[in-house]
Amino acid sequence: MMSTMKWTSLGLLLCLSVTGWSPKAASAFVTKKHATHPQRSTISPTSIRSSGVVHRELFSSSNNNDMNDDEGGSYSSRRQVLRQATAVAGSTLASWWLWGSEPGTAAAAAADTTKKRICVTGCTSGIGLDAATRLAAQGHELLLAGRTTSKAQAAAARILETVPNANIGLAFECNLASLSSIQKFASQIQQLSSSSSSSSQPFAIDVLCLNAGLSRDAAAKDIVRTTDGFELTVGTNHLGHFYLNQLLLPMMNKNTGRIVVTASGVHDPESPGGNQGETATLGDLKGLEQRNFEMVDGGPFSADKAYKDSKLCNVLFTRELQRRLTASGSGITTSCFSPGLILESGFFRNQNPLFVKAFTVGVKVAGVGETSHWGGGALEYVATSPQVANQGGTYFLAPPGSSKYGDAAYGREFKVAQVSKEAQDDSKAKRLWELSETLVAGSSA
Template sequence: MTSILITGGHSGIGLAAARALAASEIDLVLAGRSIERMHPVAAELHAKHGVAATMLTLDTSSLASVRAAAAQFRTMLDSGEISSLDAIICNAGGRFDGDISYSTDGYETTFATNCLGHFLLVELLFPNLSESGRVVYTASGTHDPDSMDGRMVGAAVEPDAVALANNGKNGGKALSTGRRYSTSKLCTVMYAYELDRRLRKADSSISSIAFDPGSVPETGFLRDMPEPVRWIAGSAAMKWVSKRIGVTTSDMGFSGASLAAIATDADYAGASGKYFQANDGTLSAVRSARMSYDESRARKLWDDSKQLVHLTADEEPVQLR
């Protein structure tokens, strides 16, 4: 039986993907901060589709939480509670409006949550992935400063892990909420590409794929915005305007089903190193931001991230060095 671990699989696009995966009789490990919020989703998936839906406490903003979750996952795998690990879907994340804040590790919250937590999770669980497993990263079109998506949110800045983790400290000027978010998604795409390069160098059959679900107003992305703003963003008129001005648009069902397909379907078995985008009912491989293909920047981002998460020699898989 195929098993997939998905972070943030109990809400938004992650939930839509989890439902699509369960409908295909795939066992799931739902990883998130709240067991209380995941429990009804796990019960629903099991009742409707008969799949195993295991819950795993995981806060991607906390390195200690990621390490504890990885250890718990390995215990469940060894005991047979989980049959296999065929894909890791790095889907959880968020945009944190308001004043800049920091994680329990002292890193800027957006970068810690959207980037460092998933980076560490993949490193720790990589040895448990099946021979032809997949790692799928939920990115965003906002990562591209040349796109309308990127211009509307705030153009991404240099993907410097150390600078991003310490943004706003020691009297430095904090990036805007939008730029923190878009830059975290640029780093996400670059992680996916750098992982692919390392996998190919190691002659591995594991795939690493980036996915842009498009702008989906029904998600929790706008939950901290005023109610009128959320209503306008989800209106038919705004969707029409968004399409006309070049914003990448989608809906919850299609984006969730697309994420599920990328993680499992045979059609994407040879898609490692690619960036897929859901746009107005179509899923296709497209070009990502120009900077995302910069290999020297990606290597530095990867190596600096290893230092920031305090990755030990014992934790780092040989294939990814």
């Protein structure tokens, strides 16, 4: 017999259908056996242990006017916004209902007590800040990358408030929308390497967490570009991290290093979040053949699709990077993961306010959202857990609402999952790498 909660959830699905969730969408979700869901005082670099105030901000473009459309929404009507919100919330709820609410049986992950040097982008808010705080509490050394140095230092101050003895080796600017800023950050780490290396203990980055990201209002029509002329979302979420990885890879621990990429379930057009609105597809990658591209597939600009495409790029990048590392004989492994739907991170601040309110209500009623603390733990797990060692090229995902199990979900509900069909295209992954390499090389020269 179905539980009371499941009957309640089914009733809410029917309500969502009446208020705007189409029967076609409902049918698509209910016929899925196993649906999945995606998804966030100044301190000097030399005296990073000073205290200060942290301002939680999304790692994104500084042009907030460009990142927010007219108040009240850019959609044609309030009803359209509500339909869009209930559709996404409904799909998330359907996913939770089909997954079920019973916990898995795998044991919780054992902690790795080895102290590591870990670089984290997107550390100023959301799961990045929570992950960095968790990692600091475990005694790992942190290299913090923020959109500005002041934001990175403020994040360091916040971490030190919670973990007074945190080992923060660097807190510096790394604006992923600027290749020159990325170069400066890599140079800072190179200087740190030169000053701290010794013959007995050479400098090496043990874990690189490529976590930062941004998402514009899905209804935005204007194209915002990075300082190098790339479309902002793909330029930041994919190309910025691609370039940072290129610069830091020579400094990685060649034997046991890990590279972790924060992706999203929306990379998959068959996932509940991924099949709402325009779906992710990179086509033949024609757009990336020129620097001033609008979309990766060469089509007209869509803010909604650009974000989903960027997450598909993240997954393809992870898989191709692992292929190349393995071919070279390197012991470095790469993984990506979806942290789930985290409303409290501020990640939705650039979305239509009416959409966010309606969506938040639906998610809270369904109980399918995750906490920022849990999402940070998911990042920490993929970055440091012995269970993830030697699982290169993998993608981790949990059923919606898994944060209710706390840290016990890591390695149990939160585990290796299958990526989308397009993300399994190795030839496309290779081509994406080659085009990305050309773009960042031409812009950073």
